[in-house]
Amino acid sequence: MLNNESQLVSILDEIENDTISSPLKKIETLENLIEVAKTNRWRSSLLQANIKRITLLVYTDNLAGAEKAWPQVHQLATQIGKQEDLIRLDLASLYFTYPFNGVETVKEKHKLLLQTAEDIESAQLLGDIYEALGTSNHLSYSPYDAIRYLQKAYEYYTISDDSISLGGVLSSLGSLYVDLGNYEMAIEYFSDSLQLAEETGNEFSRSVILFNIGEAHISNSEYELAKTSLLAARDISKNLNDDIGVAWAEASLADIAISLGEYNKAIAMFQAARQKFTETGDNLMYFNTLVGEVEAKLKIKNIPDAISLLEKAEAMLGNVNSSYSEQLFNSVMAEVMFESANYKQAYLALEKVIEERDRLDELEQQEQVQKFRIQFDSDLKESQNRTLAIENQYNLERLNQQREMQFLWAIILFLCAFVLLIVLWLLFKQVKHRNRFRDMALIDDLTQAPNRRAILTVAGRAFKRSLKDLEKTTVCLIDLDHFKQINDTLGHEVGDNVLVGFSKACDQSIRRHDHFGRYGGEEWLLLLRDVSATEIKNVFERIRKSVNEMEIKGLPEDYYLSFSMGCAEFDKSKDADIRALIKRADNMLYHAKQDGRDQFLIT
Known part of the structure; x- marks a missing residue:
């Protein structure tokens, strides 16, 4: 029972400095405090608790929840808050502006924040601003601006001696380099971030960073290294009673199990993780585990179960609100329909995938669509040929065998060409990015010594x-x-x-x-x-x-x-x-x- 507002403020400070509890547990505590503040009409504490809640909702990717709460909290901050309160709400809004309102709105917000930063003296707040700008540019596919802003955030956090925030910047740089395909540099940044988390005793951050390292190793097909990091992340989450962290690690371990051919193990892990995502209302991860289990079912040729799971995933698309998830769904649906010989549906699903990809991907994938179309037409032709007289059956079977072999060889040749193009493209991107970022290294231009x-x-x-x-x-x-x-x-x-x-x-x-x-x-x-x-x-x-x-x-x-x-x-x-x-x-x-x-x- 809280007797006065100062007690509530003390609890808010404890939440801010808590390095053990998971964000979801902090959100639950904050929601209870918000109700207490409302009941007692403690408006100042009500504002601070709401700002912390919105920040954590963004951190846990609950962007819809953050956007829903933002207008009312922003109105209260306008009435009684300080400039810093309004800035922190603007920083939070960056994360849900891009997926819901578009790139132009994001750019306008960036411009306003940069103007605001010119009048701010606090190194900590400037670090927060530039970190948010860096992450926002990453989300809106502007990697070079993202690196520039994250480096400025690192400088200001160094001035304010904030090791926890420094670790966050290093982790953000690691995630950025994963998306750029430079996994070696990504893991270096994650490792530096992990060292800072260990020095500050931030166990929750350790579990998140180890998870990110595992995901980077998965992207680089280093499955044993990935397993080591993910198992360590899972163990820390268990010690913290962070069921969500455990579920995330289990879902990624299930992805590894598919890559290693352990399909039944992957199915069990996806199902266990999905149960936890159901309890917490994490629609995106619930959807991802459904799609992952569909892929595992396909591998063991359990087409009926795959179709049933696919129908559940389709029903979830409206709640996920992600173009990437829709593209993933259509891609898996094409595989399922193809395996069940429903070539028309496979063709339609793959056509949707193509519409959402860039020109280069479009050109490559159109060849695949054409192959599904040829197979579909071939299937219709085969059905028509079955009406011929019995005396033509032998010749018809030989013709079908020849067509199947031609189609198989066409698929093999296409996959080889596709893999080769991907490898060449990744090599080109890696060389390009290494050359682009060389000047950003911490080296003195003249002497080549550390600056x-x-x-x-x-x-x-x-x-x-x-x-x-x-x-x-x-x-x-x-x-x-x-x-x-x-x-x-x-x-x-x-x-x-x-x-x-x-x-x-x-x-x-x-x-x-x-x-x-x-x-x-x-x-x-x-x-x-x-x-x-x-x-x-x-x-x-x-x-x-x-x-x-x-x-x-x-x-x-x-x-x-x-x-x-x-x-x-x-x-x-x-x-x-x-x-x-x-x-x-x-x-x-x-x-x-x-x-x-x-x-x-x-x-």
Whole structure:
């Protein structure tokens, strides 16, 4: 029993920070709190509870429910809410705008949000805005804009030190790369996201990310790896009493079972998962398990059951409201009708599939439609020929056998050509995307060393490990001595060559588990793990020797390149964050240059 509004606010805060409960359980709790707030006329708490509920409805893909609740909550926010409340409602509306209202409406919302972002100072809220813009562009098939916005979200979440949201961005990038067909990069992003979830103890996020990794492996036909990830996701969901998470994992494991030829096992798993989706009203996943079971029934030649399940799936189409689901249904229906020798219905179903695909797919699939049409006409012709006299039966059977063989060979040739085209298309897309995204990597254009953002990201993670006493991090700042003289006397091109050479010297001189990056201009940052003062001296001397033995274009052979280095070892009592540690190293660098350069100092 809640006695005052402050108690309800405390519960809302607990829901916000809860990393164990599933979104569906949080929604159930919020709905109860909303009723309490209505009864007691606690309008402020009522607004906050509704905003959190709409956000979670979007997260669980209940877009229809989110859209239905949005107008009334938006009206309340307009009356009593803050600017942030209205922004968060606008962010939620992005997710159900595209499937229901079209691309142009989405673009207009993007434009308004970008204008709003110009006046916002909160790094956390800016991160939320750019993450929503990235996900919205992903849903509306604009991958390049999606990557651009997600990278900006990552930058703002780094500033606000929000590890949970950083993990969400990395997971979104993983999902984007899955859709682009770059499964290797997708799994890298998912793995980074999983590491952050483990560091923050977010068990629910771990289960979701492991599920996504499993789906990426399925897309890449790596079924054993997929099983390992999905079973781990299922176990975590069981420990959390997250029945929906268990059902999602079971449905994907059933897909793997079909790919491995374990059809009866797949049928049982689809049926178990569908029972849970029935209880929660998840129409889309209920539909998907029906279609999956149809495919399994086809594999074991149980055509009557396949047709019965297909009829149930057809009845669900109106509740799913997804063009992809309609396309999937028609594709499976074509298979079922073809297997049951109902070639006319197979032809009609496949024709619907073609209408919803792009031109390239259309051209490829029209050949398949034509084959179904030929088979349909052949079947009619065969029926007519059966009325001929008995004396022609032998010749007619021979003719039918020849036609069947021709049709079989035509199907085989078509499938081979189709697979070849798909492989070539995927290879082309992969090469194209790799070239397109090369410039987006965290690499300095001139020296090909990690840039400032990259080395600071690594430094931040190393600092967190030092806080947990997992390792001892030493930060060193390096500044090239008299570098301005090189630019002024020998030219900027020679100066650039010196920077490139110094980058190579650093790379050759540090240990495998240490890191370096260009911090800015002629400054460099080293991250050394578990080193003594003697080892730091050895690193300093190796770099000095390497860079002076190197042939640098435009630099006189007898020119002596020197540099100064200031180092600071992590100290819990002095370093509140990575910036404090870097500042102490910078102070040592200043003294090293003041005391005559070409030396290193450590504190």
